[in-house]
Amino acid sequence: MPFTFLNPMMLFAALGAAVPLILHLINMRKTKRVFFSSLHFLEEAQVNRSRSIGLRRLLLLLLRMLAIILLALAAAAPRLPGLSDNTTGKYSLLVLLDSSASMQTVEEGETRFSYACTTAADICRTLPNDSEIQVLTLSSTVNEFFAGWVTAGESSADAILQLTPTDGSANLPAAFKQCRKWVEQAENHPVDILLVSDMQFSLSDSTILKEAVKELDIRTLNAITIKSEPADGAVLSVGLPLRAVVPDQPVTITAMVSPAVKGQKYRLELDGSLKAQAVATVAPGVAQQLAFPITAPKAGSHKGLIASDSDRLRADDSRPFVLEVCKSINLLLIHGQDYGTAGRGGWRYLETALGGDLFNVTALPSDKVAAGDIATADLVALVDPDPLGRQILTELEKVTTRGGSLLLLLGDTNRLSYYQNTLLKTLGQECELVPVARSEQGRENLTVNNYGPVFTDLPEAALEVLEASIWRRYIDVKNSDATFEMEFGSGSPAMLSWSQNSGQIILLPFNLNNAENDIEANAMFPVLMQRIAATLAVGNSSDSIRNAGEIVTFPLAEIAGSASVLLEPIVNDKPLISMPVNLRWQNGIGILDAGIVDQAGFCWFVAGTDTLGVVPVTVPSSESRNPLLSKAEFQKLATDAGFERVSTLSVNETGFISGLSGREMAPWILLLCVITLLFEGYLARRA
Amino acid sequence: MSQSILTPDQVAKLGNLDVIARLVVEGFLVGLHRSPYHGFSVEFAEYRQYIPGEPATNIDWRVFGKSDRYYTKIYAEETNLRATILVDASSSMSFKSDENTTSKIEYARLLAASLTYLLLKQNDAVGLELVSDKQLASVPARAVRKQLFQVLKELDYIPEPKSTTSIGPVLHKVAEKLPRRGLIILLSDLMDDPDEIMSGLKHFRYRGHEVVIFHLLNPQEIEFDYRGEARFEDLETGNNMKIDPTHLRTSYREKFEQWRTGLREECRGLKIDFVDMTVDTPFDRALMAYLRKRARMR
Numbered sequence: 001m002p003f004t005f006l007n008p009m010m011l012f013a014a015l016g017a018a019v020p021l022i023l024h025l026i027n028m029r030k031t032k033r034v035f036f037s038s039l040h041f042l043e044e045a046q047v048n049r050s051r052s053i054g055l056r057r058l059l060l061l062l063l064r065m066l067a068i069i070l071l072a073l074a075a076a077a078p079r080l081p082g083l084s085d086n087t088t089g090k091y092s093l094l095v096l097l098d099s100s101a102s103m104q105t106v107e108e109g110e111t112r113f114s115y116a117c118t119t120a121a122d123i124c125r126t127l128p129n130d131s132e133i134q135v136l137t138l139s140s141t142v143n144e145f146f147a148g149w150v151t152a153g154e155s156s157a158d159a160i161l162q163l164t165p166t167d168g169s170a171n172l173p174a175a176f177k178q179c180r181k182w183v184e185q186a187e188n189h190p191v192d193i194l195l196v197s198d199m200q201f202s203l204s205d206s207t208i209l210k211e212a213v214k215e216l217d218i219r220t221l222n223a224i225t226i227k228s229e230p231a232d233g234a235v236l237s238v239g240l241p242l243r244a245v246v247p248d249q250p251v252t253i254t255a256m257v258s259p260a261v262k263g264q265k266y267r268l269e270l271d272g273s274l275k276a277q278a279v280a281t282v283a284p285g286v287a288q289q290l291a292f293p294i295t296a297p298k299a300g301s302h303k304g305l306i307a308s309d310s311d312r313l314r315a316d317d318s319r320p321f322v323l324e325v326c327k328s329i330n331l332l333l334i335h336g337q338d339y340g341t342a343g344r345g346g347w348r349y350l351e352t353a354l355g356g357d358l359f360n361v362t363a364l365p366s367d368k369v370a371a372g373d374i375a376t377a378d379l380v381a382l383v384d385p386d387p388l389g390r391q392i393l394t395e396l397e398k399v400t401t402r403g404g405s406l407l408l409l410l411g412d413t414n415r416l417s418y419y420q421n422t423l424l425k426t427l428g429q430e431c432e433l434v435p436v437a438r439s440e441q442g443r444e445n446l447t448v449n450n451y452g453p454v455f456t457d458l459p460e461a462a463l464e465v466l467e468a469s470i471w472r473r474y475i476d477v478k479n480s481d482a483t484f485e486m487e488f489g490s491g492s493p494a495m496l497s498w499s500q501n502s503g504q505i506i507l508l509p510f511n512l513n514n515a516e517n518d519i520e521a522n523a524m525f526p527v528l529m530q531r532i533a534a535t536l537a538v539g540n541s542s543d544s545i546r547n548a549g550e551i552v553t554f555p556l557a558e559i560a561g562s563a564s565v566l567l568e569p570i571v572n573d574k575p576l577i578s579m580p581v582n583l584r585w586q587n588g589i590g591i592l593d594a595g596i597v598d599q600a601g602f603c604w605f606v607a608g609t610d611t612l613g614v615v616p617v618t619v620p621s622s623e624s625r626n627p628l629l630s631k632a633e634f635q636k637l638a639t640d641a642g643f644e645r646v647s648t649l650s651v652n653e654t655g656f657i658s659g660l661s662g663r664e665m666a667p668w669i670l671l672l673c674v675i676t677l678l679f680e681g682y683l684a685r686r687a
Numbered sequence: 688m689s690q691s692i693l694t695p696d697q698v699a700k701l702g703n704l705d706v707i708a709r710l711v712v713e714g715f716l717v718g719l720h721r722s723p724y725h726g727f728s729v730e731f732a733e734y735r736q737y738i739p740g741e742p743a744t745n746i747d748w749r750v751f752g753k754s755d756r757y758y759t760k761i762y763a764e765e766t767n768l769r770a771t772i773l774v775d776a777s778s779s780m781s782f783k784s785d786e787n788t789t790s791k792i793e794y795a796r797l798l799a800a801s802l803t804y805l806l807l808k809q810n811d812a813v814g815l816e817l818v819s820d821k822q823l824a825s826v827p828a829r830a831v832r833k834q835l836f837q838v839l840k841e842l843d844y845i846p847e848p849k850s851t852t853s854i855g856p857v858l859h860k861v862a863e864k865l866p867r868r869g870l871i872i873l874l875s876d877l878m879d880d881p882d883e884i885m886s887g888l889k890h891f892r893y894r895g896h897e898v899v900i901f902h903l904l905n906p907q908e909i910e911f912d913y914r915g916e917a918r919f920e921d922l923e924t925g926n927n928m929k930i931d932p933t934h935l936r937t938s939y940r941e942k943f944e945q946w947r948t949g950l951r952e953e954c955r956g957l958k959i960d961f962v963d964m965t966v967d968t969p970f971d972r973a974l975m976a977y978l979r980k981r982a983r984m985r
Contacts, residue, residue, distance in 0.1 A: 037782035045938035
């Protein structure tokens with residue numbers, strides 16, 4: 001009901017509006033008769049006036065009726081209900097309090113979250129006696145603040161003020177899903193839902209929101225917006241080296257930033273010490289990629305931070321990452337038996353190509369490989385292997401399960417059936433390997449199709465050398481859904497890549513022949529192989545950075561004793577948080593699961609005194625990048641989601657309190673009545 | 688019967704006016720009217736005490752011989768002014784704004800009677816023409832006493848007006864019929880086609896007549912001060928229209944005044960006296976206003 005009335009009986013006085021109507025009708029019927037000497041002058045004066053007069057009389061009638069209706073309405077003392085208003089007395093209010101990272105933005109000395117808590121607490125105090133309240137904090141996960149519905153009042157209001165924000169992003173659909181449960185448990189119905197938020201939502205799929213609202217049997221949403229301008233100065237993302245890094249190697253770490261001021265300085269810290277600086281040159285609010293060239297430190301995991309001076313939202317001014325530097329990559333090279341025929345023994349070209357500091361190559365024939373060899377290798381390469389045992393195949397699959405990678409060089413036309421039906425199927429690639437007819441085995445040039453991590457930052461001249469190489473192919477790969485990284489001139493793939501579980505697999509469907517003018521003779525061959533291997537062996541990935549509000553896990557090669565997680569916040573003034581971890585199994589791999597971590601920082605997985613690894617947790621970039629919805633935009637969002645009535649108030653707008661507690665409408669209606677009467681008088685005089 | 692029209696009070700008021708001399712000076716007297724004191728029919732009226740400085744020729748020595756006082760003789764001068772009073776008896780003349788007021792035709796009757804009485808008292812010949820779209824009655828001008836009764840009789844029997852005002856053609860007929868060089872006094876609201884009226888009036892002027900128009904109107908016709916919506920019915924045509932007078936008042940007044948001004952201007956062009964009268968104008972003031980105007984035209 002949009003209005004409540006103090007004297008609803010007075011609404012019957014609105015029937016008085018019929019009086020002018022009746023008088024009008026009577027007057028229309030009863031017209032006096034006047035004899036006049038001549039109508040000549042009246043007829044002349046009457047021209048063009050009769051129609052406007054008729055309209056004016058009708059308007060006068062309507063104005064008179066409106067004035068009477070307004071008077072009756074004012075006498076009934078209407079009141080516009082506020083967000084904390086209800087007509088039944090007892091009241092159940094479900095508060096959805098946005099506790100996402102953007103709520104930490106400082107507005108006039110207070111954070112948005114602080115304003116939100118104060119507002120929710122104020123509402124809690126003003127609720128009628130015996131009303132009940134529940135608060136759900138709205139972040140990546142939705143948590144109930146009280147164990148159940150509690151009586152609204154001073155004590156619950158004080159408790160609300162103790163809430164703290166998270167570094168996650170607000171998950172609106174999850175909140176509405178949770179609402180259903182609490183609405184069912186509420187004592188008083190209907191339950192009112194009050195959303196207190198800065199209206200910054202990450203909604204990738206509006207259908208999820210619709211579904212969530214559909215399940216809810218409430219179609220009214222009250223919202224209080226707390227916001228001003230979005231905070232800038234954020235570090236939106238960090239780009240880590242795409243290939244394995246060894247100590248003292250020059251590497252470039254990039255960061256996408258959105259400066260608060262032009263010329264804002266950003267710094268890169270590794271293990272707490274400043275390593276590089278960069279200055280943003282774009283206008284405030286515009287995203288820019290900054291490059292931080294550094295020299296890789298000693299082997300190991302290094303916690304890094306790209307940070308800037310804080311603006312109004314400190315949480316997104318620093319973005320953590322972990323730089324993995326390896327001493328060398330243990331590469332296990334599994335090859336088939338050498339029996340002198342063409343296509344065999346080519347693995348040695350690969351072994352030679354990967355010689356150097358970065359790789360530590362162990363070559364084993366297929367029948368000598370043990371499961372343990374595979375488990376301890378950083379990268380496994382298979383070069384025309386003989387059929388492998390079931391255990392070895394399972395072990396290879398496990399490699400991808402724990403995020404490891406495989407390099408396949410398959411060119412032996414005698415083993416095509418095994419490769420196609422067993423090896424590649426096990427590794428998640430359903431394709432057809434077809435031998436190329438001898439008549440078509442001409443040498444072909446290469447084309448790089450996908451400038452992925454293997455080819456990134458390769459000089460143009462090197463690419464030209466690579467593409468000028470002549471390649472003899474014996475196998476064609478058909479019906480593959482893998483990415484064609486390189487192609488022959490005829491269009492058949494020369495290098496394919498796909499993902500299996502969490503690992504990456506690259507297939508080169510050709511032999512490494514000792515043939516003159518073939519690929520092995522190309523100057524770029526060692527570089528290409530090293531790049532492929534380093535890409536596959538990479539320990540750094542931007543994907544390793546978790547967003548606050550997500551589950552943080554760490555894969556274990558061996559089962560640890562009792563492990564735990566220490567969360568080291570990025571912001572120094574926050575304390576170190578210790579969290580328990582659970583060990584669970586996934587595809588035979590032990591996973592340490594710290595659960596949902598809703599604060600940005602470094603999650604150190606420790607077992608006893610040993611550090612197992614570190615996972616950086618950061619504020620979701622959507623918290624910096626997503627716009628704050630305006631009232632109208634939010635209303636549209638909520639209406640589209642299925643709410644039929646959406647009331648929105650801004651906490652910093654004038655009249656907020658009256659909006660909260662309702663508004664007497666009688667003075668405004670009386671004012672409207674006076675205006676109507678003045679207009680009526682003006683029209684009547686003109687008539 | 689005449690008493691109901693012309694009260695003795697009114698007659699007495701008119702009788703005290705010195706109208707004769709002015710009419711003579713204006714040249715409406717034929718023949719010996721060049722000088723007011725040399726007419727061929729001078730009738731003794733009364734004695735007045737001699738005022739030193741006056742010419743001694745007017746002293747009545749016979750009276751001096753009897754009473755030893757100087758008296759001068761005052762003569763009532765007889766003129767042969769031939770005046771014809773035209774009374775418009777069309778339907779529009781029967782208009783009255785409410786039951787208690789005088790209609791224009793009633794007022795015209797009283798005024799015509801008054802004028803007849805006045806003119807006969809001056810020994811002028813008076814005639815009457817009652818016109819609407821045709822000649823309703825006609826009394827040829829004569830200067831005899833009983834002429835008054837003749838005129839009043841016709842005025843008493845003005846028939847209930849039913850016709851539309853179309854006095855233009857009738858004016859032509861009257862102009863043809865009347866002897867030349869008389870005085871035409873038209874009592875009408877002139878609610879007819881102005882061109883036709885002017886055409887008739889021009890005919891009078893062409894025949895050497897002096898014309899005076901008493902334009903009779905009801906104040907409501909000028910002010911149009913009606914309230915509330917009403918159905919207005921034309922007295923002449925019977926047409927009606929439903930209007931709210933308040934909406935049309937200003938526009939009506941403009942149109943009406945425009946018409947009156949037009950009539951006035953045209954009459955001035957024809958050297959016709961045009962006297963605005965309303966039914967609440969007192970008779971004496973109306974007549975005196977007219978006579979004064981004549982005096983100024985000398």
